[in-house]
Amino acid sequence: MPTTTANLGLTLPTPNVDTGWGGTLNSDFTIIDNLFAAAGTGPSVGINVGTGKTANIGGTLLTTGTILLGSGDGTSTTATPVIRGPARTGTNAVGAGLIIQAANGTGDAGSGTIVFQTAAPGASGTTPGTLANKMVVGRDYVYADNATAASYDNSTKLATTAQVYSTVTTVPINYQNTTAYTLQLSDVGKMVHLDAGTAITLTVPNGVFSAGHRIEITQLAGGQVTVVPGLGVSVFSVGSLTNLKAQFSAATIHFWDANRFQLIGDLA
Numbered sequence: 001m002p003t004t005t006a007n008l009g010l011t012l013p014t015p016n017v018d019t020g021w022g023g024t025l026n027s028d029f030t031i032i033d034n035l036f037a038a039a040g041t042g043p044s045v046g047i048n049v050g051t052g053k054t055a056n057i058g059g060t061l062l063t064t065g066t067i068l069l070g071s072g073d074g075t076s077t078t079a080t081p082v083i084r085g086p087a088r089t090g091t092n093a094v095g096a097g098l099i100i101q102a103a104n105g106t107g108d109a110g111s112g113t114i115v116f117q118t119a120a121p122g123a124s125g126t127t128p129g130t131l132a133n134k135m136v137v138g139r140d141y142v143y144a145d146n147a148t149a150a151s152y153d154n155s156t157k158l159a160t161t162a163q164v165y166s167t168v169t170t171v172p173i174n175y176q177n178t179t180a181y182t183l184q185l186s187d188v189g190k191m192v193h194l195d196a197g198t199a200i201t202l203t204v205p206n207g208v209f210s211a212g213h214r215i216e217i218t219q220l221a222g223g224q225v226t227v228v229p230g231l232g233v234s235v236f237s238v239g240s241l242t243n244l245k246a247q248f249s250a251a252t253i254h255f256w257d258a259n260r261f262q263l264i265g266d267l268a
Contacts, residue, residue: 008032102137113138171216179223182230183253188213195220205230209255217265218250227253227263234260241267 002024003012010028013021049055069081085098103112114137119129135144144160159167167189174186175193182203183192192215194200200223219225225244229235235242236256244251244266251265 008035110139183208183215185209187215189215191216191218193218193220194223194225196223197221198223200225201228202226203228203230204233204235204253204261206232206259209258209261211255211257213255215253216250217244217253219244219247222247224268225249227251229261232259235263236260237263237267239267243268 002014002018004010005012008031010031011024013024047055069083070079083098085096088095100114101111102114105111115133116135116137117131118134119131122129135142172190173193174190175195177195178200179196179198180201180203181192181194182205185208188209192202194202194217200219202217202225204227217225217227224246227235227242227244242263245268246266249266249268251263251267253261253263255261
C-alpha cells in the first residue's frame with residue numbers, strides 16, 4: 001500500500017511493487033510547487049531550524065502575518081528570543097548598527113508608526129494577557145500610549161510631556177515641623193519648608209549629594225533656621241552666613257560636589 005509523508009502528504013511508492021508513478025509524481029511536484037506560489041496555495045508547512053543550525057536569508061523576508069519568536073516549553077516557561085545584529089570579528093572591530101524601519105508611505109504621506117506592546121497581569125487562569133500599546137514611535141514623536149502615565153520617580157524611564165512640564169514648572173514641597181532635620185537625597189529639586197517656633201538645625205550630610213544638585217529651603221515660622229555642614233562638608237556663602245534672616249526667608253543650597261555646597265539667599 002502506498003504511504004504518505006507526515007508533513008506535506010506526498011505519496012510514497014512501495015519499492016519493487018507499485019507501478020505507474022508518472023501521475024503521482026506530477027501531483028507531488030505540484031504540491032511542492034504550490035508552496036512557493038505567490039498566492040500561497042500550498043498546504044500549511046513549518047520550517048524548523050535545528051539547534052546549532054542557521055537559516056540564511058540573503059534577500060528580503062516578506063510576511064503579511066505574524067512572526068513569532070521563541071516558544072513555550074509546555075510548563076508555562078518561555079525561551080527568551082533575542083533580536084540583534086551580527087557580531088564582528090577581529091580586534092577592536094566596531095559593530096554595525098541595527099535599524100528598525102516603519103512602513104514607508106509615498107509622497108507627502110510619510111511613514112507609519114512603530115508600536116511596542118506589552119500585557120499587564122490579568123485575572124488568574126490560562127488566558128493570555130491582552131496586549132496594549134506601551135510605546136509608539138511616530139514620524140516626529142515618541143510617546144507612551146497607555147491610559148495612565150507611569151508616576152515620575154527620577155529614574156531613566158521615558159517621561160511624558162505632562163511629567164516634563166510639571167517638573168520644570170512646579171517645585172515639590174517637603175514640610176518639616178521639627179527643630180532638627182537632615183537633608184535627604186529625595187529632597188533634591190524640592191522646597192523644604194521648615195516650620196517650628198524655636199531654633200531649627202538643618203544638617204547637610206557628606207557623601208549624599210552630587211555636583212549640580214539643588215535644594216530650596218524656607219523658614220515658615222519664628223524659629224530661625226541654621227544650616228550646619230556635616231563632618232567633612234564645606235559651606236560657602238557671602239560673609240560666611242549660614243542662618244536664614246527671618247520668617248519667610250528662603251535660600252538655595254547648590255552643591256559643587258559631594259562635600260561642598262554654596263548657600264545663596266536671604267541670610268543673616
